[in-house]
Amino acid sequence: MRPVTKITPPPHYQVPATQKFAALKGGVINPVNYVFQVHNNTPIQTTAILEKMQSYSQNPPAKKTVDAEAFRLMKVRMYGIYGSSRRDLIDNFGQYCNFCGLPVYDSSLAVEHTLPKDQFPIVCVDYNNFLLVCPVCNSKKGSRPTYADGVAWSGVPHPTLAQVRDAAFANFMWATLKEAYRGFYPTFLVKPVGQGNWTALPPNYAFYLQNSFIETSGQEVIASIFDGNQLQRVAVMAFVNPNNNVSDNMLKLIGQNDFNPNAPELSDRRILNLTKTWLAVLEALKGFEIAVGTGNQTIIDTFFNQLKSMASAKGFYYMWIFILQYFTANTNMKTLVTEFVQKTANNTYFPGTNTAEIP
Ligand SMILES: [Zn+2]
Structure with a gap:
């Protein structure tokens, strides 16, 4: 996130x-x-x-x-009042879902009440209670967390409204928390096309630069993926995992992983697009690595700009950071991730990014 x-x-x-x-x-x-x-x-x-x-x-x-x-x-x-906050939220965060990271066209972005308006009307017009979300996350979240959830989580017999609100808020990893990046990590799964079980891909296979997207077939993303010896035509999936309880609550709140990875329904375009984004990162990096190899700063800058633009178009910011971090650690591109973070935290690419705890 x-x-x-x-x-x-x-x-x-x-x-x-x-x-x-x-x-x-x-x-x-x-x-x-x-x-x-x-x-x-x-x-x-x-x-x-x-x-x-x-x-x-x-x-x-x-x-x-x-x-x-x-x-x-x-x-x-x-x-009737809160809807007019949408313009400020879009200017602040850009046209991305604050939950799943999907790039969403302006008119499809909804003002999301982190504490739902029918459970916590006290904050139904409070700007601090607003985020921007995609239609899928919006409908999956519904009216949760409930007031009753907040009462239960407060851990005291007769909680005040403030205690209920705080407890309801504190149990989820929201994008406005600086720890939001560290709350999640993707895993990369592979299986034979149309059958079989998913198995995890080790990073050096998942991030092999010759891997490439082939097509979307039915509910599966088909790609050419390195198996340790050669490229294989397989079904692939990027899965989001929680690093802690509040992140796990967040993923459940938005139904991010509402399917069994061994019997997936990839009709959820969040997972479908996240999976395609993994392969888009590799494609952008393949070009950038060649550019770095030339040693020509003008060429390097051109390809780095392309990489930033592709990231902005594909969204799922944390996927870009996660993979760039791997390349920063394992290649001679030692400033890759920090440069990406610093140069995309602006209105051209990813508005409003809090870079405090991103590697
Ligand atoms: Zn979303």
């Missing part, structure tokens, strides 16, 4: 300090105003509305009551 630094306060996103609710048809008092015991169109503090929504979500009002209707109207109003 690519760790990111969130720019706060956001340059454009704003939440009005107060809300006014107009009379219903015929001058009838708006249920929200009734609940707050104010006249129609009286400004009500937004924070008071959010607190009321939180209490309703924990103790849902009975159906067809004034409280139920007031809660509905508050949701309509407050849920």
